[in-house]
Amino acid sequence: MNLLEKLQTMKVVPVIAMENASNAAKLAKVLVDNGLPCAEVTFRTPAAKEAIINMRKAYPDMLLGAGTVLTTKHVDDAIEAGVDFIVSPGFNPNIVKYSQQRKVEIIPGVNNPSLVEQALEMGIETLKFFPAEPSGGVAMLKSLSAVYPVNFMPTGGVNEANINNYLTLPSVLACGGTWMVPNALIENEQWEDIAVLVKTVVEQLRKTVV
Template structure:
């Protein structure tokens, strides 16, 4: 059975999405899947996030779907009920991490300092999200962390087509979270063909 980390490593780029209309989830999912990106991290920044995940899961049962910006245990429950494969949080909240561990459910919490990496390791985690990547020191900071700690990272925040290669070149990086191929205005305007083109470009770039 392929583990979550193996799937992330194969994908290399995880699209991070904020959906304002749950009805957009299926055409958006189609634009991702048909252009080689069989994954999505749907953030709980909008009220319809859980329904969007539900719609995406029903339409694309084999898609790897994460729930991002998870801040409360209630959101963890909502995301799991909607059908996600893993949880992502922007920061390191021991309460949320423990809640997921108690449920034996994968969580990738955000860190951006040595102290937070050590706290994550103390709780038995081996994969963390480096967030916000660029404002937190970018490539150099991540290289410094990777040189010291035996964990793997998923940098997100400021990652783009211009710097994704540098991040992926770091052996400890599994995959990068990115938003550049999913401009919010394009989603709102239903520009699925253009989004598909950007997704295909991103997939080809990291192949």
């Protein structure tokens, strides 16, 4: 499967800010064992690169992305760590070009028509819709999807209460979310509690009609 197909299969991508890279493999085990073998590890913390390396080493087949990619160094670090794709919160043409030169798939963030058109001009057809809820949510996505032949991964304000509303849109491949991987539970190594949250998400997704 290509990246788009993998994302569509997952339906939701846990978005994680790892403070302690030594917890990465443990968290990956919880995700894999409970039916959600994917993660977007954000470069919001210094531990991000090492966390991705640890996840990749422990679970070579896991779908791994790097999030909050803001610089060319982030791109380089993500590639060195072994990611399948990178995600940026906004649309930075320089980061998009550099990622394309490095031959890593990038899902840049957009939230309006002008940014979607810039993405299309650069050959990008899979986009992060961010911040999803503050930017108009499902209604805005419906409007964008009526005009542009692109796929979206909404992130930002997506949760267990509204994710089905997003996933029922044909243009939405998957959603990014944090509610099943709360930072506090990760830091306290409450793996059983995270497992319950992940299982709940997976069960909910099985009932979703896309």
